[in-house]
Amino acid sequence: MSKKTDLHDELKKVLTEEPDNTDKLLKLTQEIAQLDENTVRFSIDAGVIDRLGKELVARHETAVSELIKNAYDADATFVTLNFIEADDLGGTLVITDDGNGMNREQLVNGFMRISSSDKIHTPLSPKFKRKRAGRKGIGRFSAQRLGEKLTIITQTSYSKNAYKVNIDWNSYKMDEDLMLISNSIEEIPRERAIANGTTLIIEGLRDWWSEAMIKRVYRYALDIVQPFPLAKQKLIDGKIEDVGFQINCLKDDVPIANEESMFFEHALAEIEGGVDEEGRAYWQIINSKVDSITETKQFLEENYKKLIGGVNFKAHYFIYNKNLIPKQIESYIRESAKTIGGIRLYRNGFRVLPYGEPQNDWIGLDESIRVRSILPVHGNINFFGFVEIDGKIKEFQELSSREGLLENDSYKELVDFLYKSLISAVIRIAEVRGKKVKTGQKNWESKNNKTPQEAVEEAVDLLESVANELEEDTKNSSNSTDEDKERNSRKQQKAKEAREKAEELKQALEEIGELNMLRVLAGLGLVIGEFTHEINQYLPSFAIDTKHLIENLEKDTENYLKAVGMKSRFDSFQVYASYFDETISENVNRELRPIELRDAINPFIETIGKDLKRNNIKVTPDIKGIDLFTCKMHMSEWASILFNLYTNSKKAIKRANPEEKKILIKAGETDDHVFVEFMDNGVGIPKENRDKIFNAFFTTSTPKNRNSNTNEELSGTGLGLKIIKDIVESYQGEISLENASEGYATCFRIELPKANKEDIPNDNF
Numbered sequence: 166m167s168k169k170t171d172l173h174d175e176l177k178k179v180l181t182e183e184p185d186n187t188d189k190l191l192k193l194t195q196e197i198a199q200l201d202e203n204t205v206r207f208s209i210d211a212g213v214i215d216r217l218g219k220e221l222v223a224r225h226e227t228a229v230s231e232l233i234k235n236a237y238d239a240d241a242t243f244v245t246l247n248f249i250e251a252d253d254l255g256g257t258l259v260i261t262d263d264g265n266g267m268n269r270e271q272l273v274n275g276f277m278r279i280s281s282s283d284k285i286h287t288p289l290s291p292k293f294k295r296k297r298a299g300r301k302g303i304g305r306f307s308a309q310r311l312g313e314k315l316t317i318i319t320q321t322s323y324s325k326n327a328y329k330v331n332i333d334w335n336s337y338k339m340d341e342d343l344m345l346i347s348n349s350i351e352e353i354p355r356e357r358a359i360a361n362g363t364t365l366i367i368e369g370l371r372d373w374w375s376e377a378m379i380k381r382v383y384r385y386a387l388d389i390v391q392p393f394p395l396a397k398q399k400l401i402d403g404k405i406e407d408v409g410f411q412i413n414c415l416k417d418d419v420p421i422a423n424e425e426s427m428f429f430e431h432a433l434a435e436i437e438g439g440v441d442e443e444g445r446a447y448w449q450i451i452n453s454k455v456d457s458i459t460e461t462k463q464f465l466e467e468n469y470k471k472l473i474g475g476v477n478f479k480a481h482y483f484i485y486n487k488n489l490i491p492k493q494i495e496s497y498i499r500e501s502a503k504t505i506g507g508i509r510l511y512r513n514g515f516r517v518l519p520y521g522e523p524q525n526d527w528i529g530l531d532e533s534i535r536v537r538s539i540l541p542v543h544g545n546i547n548f549f550g551f552v553e554i555d556g557k558i559k560e561f562q563e564l565s566s567r568e569g570l571l572e573n574d575s576y577k578e579l580v581d582f583l584y585k586s587l588i589s590a591v592i593r594i595a596e597v598r599g600k601k602v603k604t605g606q607k608n609w610e611s612k613n614n615k616t617p618q619e620a621v622e623e624a625v626d627l628l629e630s631v632a633n634e635l636e637e638d639t640k641n642s643s644n645s646t647d648e649d650k651e652r653n654s655r656k657q658q659k660a661k662e663a664r665e666k667a668e669e670l671k672q673a674l675e676e677i678g679e680l681n682m683l684r685v686l687a688g689l690g691l692v693i694g695e696f697t698h699e700i701n702q703y704l705p706s707f708a709i710d711t712k713h714l715i716e717n718l719e720k721d722t723e724n725y726l727k728a729v730g731m732k733s734r735f736d737s738f739q740v741y742a743s744y745f746d747e748t749i750s751e752n753v754n755r756e757l758r759p760i761e762l763r764d765a766i767n768p769f770i771e772t773i774g775k776d777l778k779r780n781n782i783k784v785t786p787d788i789k790g791i792d793l794f795t796c797k798m799h800m801s802e803w804a805s806i807l808f809n810l811y812t813n814s815k816k817a818i819k820r821a822n823p824e825e826k827k828i829l830i831k832a833g834e835t836d837d838h839v840f841v842e843f844m845d846n847g848v849g850i851p852k853e854n855r856d857k858i859f860n861a862f863f864t865t866s867t868p869k870n871r872n873s874n875t876n877e878e879l880s881g882t883g884l885g886l887k888i889i890k891d892i893v894e895s896y897q898g899e900i901s902l903e904n905a906s907e908g909y910a911t912c913f914r915i916e917l918p919k920a921n922k923e924d925i926p927n928d929n930f
Contacts, residue, residue, distance in 0.1 A: 214309055214337040225372045225904065228307035230385040232260055232365065233412060235304045239264025240292035241362065243411045246382070247418060251374040252852045258311060258367040265292065266321040266361040269328055272350065276305060276317070277330075309334045313369030318353070322361040326352045372904040375855050376421050379414045381901070383422035386412055429549070431490045431498065432481035434458065436550075436590040439477035440582065444470045448586035454489070455597050463589065469582055471560055471575040478583060480508060480550025482591065484542055499546070507545035508583060510570075511553045512561065518568055521551075528583050531633075539588060540602055541595035544633070552583060632663040700738075707735045736775060757797035759920035762832045762839060763788055765803035770830070773811060781826055782818060788832040793839045794920035795896075802892050809885035810843040810913060817847025817911060829909060838916045842903070849910035855902055859890045886913075893917065 222228040236244040241264035249257040288297055308315045313334055320327035332348045414422040438448035446469050447462040485499055508528055509521030519525050534544045554561055560575035570576050592602045714728040770784055818826045823846050831842040893900045898917035905912035
């Protein structure tokens with residue numbers, strides 16, 4: 166009998182005796198299909214899951230971000246991430262959302278189907294009509310990239326029970342057929358208090374997670390976050406309005422990153438107020454960063470009888486361009502303020518449009534800026550806030566168009582109350598900061614006169630305010646005639662010029678901010694430059710003397726070998742001296758320019774070549790991509806970055822003393838950044854030190870003393886990583902401690918913005 170006949174007989178037997186044994190039936194039918202001499206079929210190796218996970222989702226932060234986006238695509242209003250025992254490998258990540266959830270068919274034909282076409286056929290989410298944010302079909306590979314096991318628990322609003330799927334990614338091994346690997350699915354009682362949603366439990370995490378990494382996940386997902394607490398759902402013409410999407414990141418149940426910590430914590434102050442049962446209106450400053458202002462209730466003189474007991478507001482107040490907000494987040498906050506800044510209005514928890522929409526100046530804040538009688542900034546862009554009115558106040562009546570409220574006495578009282586409360590709080594903050602608050606203010610003491618830096622900051626604010634006004638006038642005016650078009654064109658040009666001048670002034674401010682650091686380093690830099698210059702005068706003599714010794718000493722004697730070793734060390738020293746001399750000479754030119762990463766890394770590796778050989782360390786460069794140009798920098802800054810990283814690695818390797826001593830330098834690019842990863846197989850960094858290593862003067866090195874053996878010394882000042890951090894962040898970049906590749910213990914990753922194409926020399930195209 167043929168093998169094909171035997172398989173057919175076995176298949177009949179299984180169908181009769183074990184009809185529910187799907188795994189065996191699949192295996193037999195596949196074996197029969199493979200014996201078909203007239204047709205061939207594609208098969209899939211199970212190892213593709215592992216390969217796709219690594220290739221499609223290289224970084225673990227990106228993997229988590231993709232799962233957050235999946236929750237957003239499922240119409241969730243929140244997603245919570247809890248990293249449990251994640252300081253070391255093997256922890257657990259629990260991701261919970263209140264999205265639409267999945268039924269059995271969606272699980273089988275959606276999540277469990279590789280290259281599912283669902284997001285292609287339905288580019289908008291079913292409930293809120295959101296544009297899909299996640300990359301098509303990458304969620305399952307993100308889960309595999311993150312951990313060894315995945316448990317999915319999901320339920321829809323209309324399902325009686327929930328579904329639970331268990332996936333062990335270790336089952337997907339090379340040389341196994343993907344179709345023959347099964348995962349259990351079971352129907353279980355609904356476990357969640359909310360009507361619908363999905364929980365992902367990822368066990369056996371493949372990476373450790375620091376607080377900085379968790380915060381980075383939050384930042385990666387900011388493109389889909391509405392960073393503001395919105396109210397309940399609202400029906401508009403029978404359709405549900407999107408109420409926003411909140412991300413909460415925890416570590417062992419302790420909040421690490423959410424909208425409060427990552428966005429509103431940068432507000433200069435939080436202002437709140439309301440109207441009590443007697444019609445008395447009050448405002449209050451809380452959580453201020455200005456000399457710890459915490460005001461008791463401040464009452465306005467006016468009495469607001471029509472607002473009794475039914476109005477409350479809260480607003481976060483931001484001031485830009487004053488180094489009050491970290492540069493990395495300030496641009497995001499400012500861009501967000503253009504679309505969701507200002508004061509929004511809610512009634513009984515439902516949003517009332519168009520109040521708080523872009524260009525809607527219902528309280529008159531932008532108009533007040535244009536009048537310029539109140540000097541501290543207080544436009545809509547400076548506030549993120551909301552006011553809630555109680556539906557019991559019947560005087561607030563919606564217009565027949567259902568867009569806005571009737572501007573009756575109650576409405577006018579509300580506007581007056583909000584404007585006066587916000588302005589009073591802004592003036593109070595300005596007074597404590599020592600700023601002039603009104604144009605005609607008398608008794609302005611000389612001690613409060615603006616410093617040159619403050620005057621420049623005020624000029625920047627004024628220029629940007631003018632640019633905003635011109636742009637707004639352009640939007641609000643017609644283009645019906647050629648004269649109108651020409652007038653608007655002139656306004657747009659003036660707005661552009663105002664912004665360019667503001668940018669020049671801001672750059673000048675940053676240079677002023679660097680002066681103090683430059684003064685401190687200038688003396689040291691001169692000493693180093695002079696030292697390098699003087700050393701170069703002696704090196705030729707050293708070379709002649711060592712050559713003379715080698716030529717005149719008897720070979721293979723102890724003195725001869727010492728002379729050869731001395732020549733090798735002098736040669737290495739000469740390379741270092743030449744490198745520093747060239748770097749210092751280049752730094753005389755203060756002009757910044759884009760740096761191609763190869764031009765920084767390759768000369769550095771060549772420079773330390775003899776030192777590597779002497780310490781028996783192998784450096785492997787792994788540079789992928791072409792034209793890896795950074796933003797404009799000094800080449801000398803890269804010398805500082807790479808030498809500091811190298812000396813740290815050399816000390817760590819010396820402590821670990823592995824059989825093979827190695828350093829890996831990787832470089833490449835992401836969408837809008839270039840990066841360098843510097844890895845070594847030294848002792849690594851203990852988890853208790855991970856959050857301290859970028860602090861000034863933190864070091865694990867042995868302090869130098871007169872009795873120490875200089876050949877064995879592992880000294881350090883604790884400033885190296887701090888210097889690198891300051892350099893990188895000055896260009897809006899980031900340095901972070903990351904999970905190292907297999908075979909390495911420590912990885913530092915540096916990300917810097919890519920150069921603008923117009924700044925790159927033409928010969929590189």
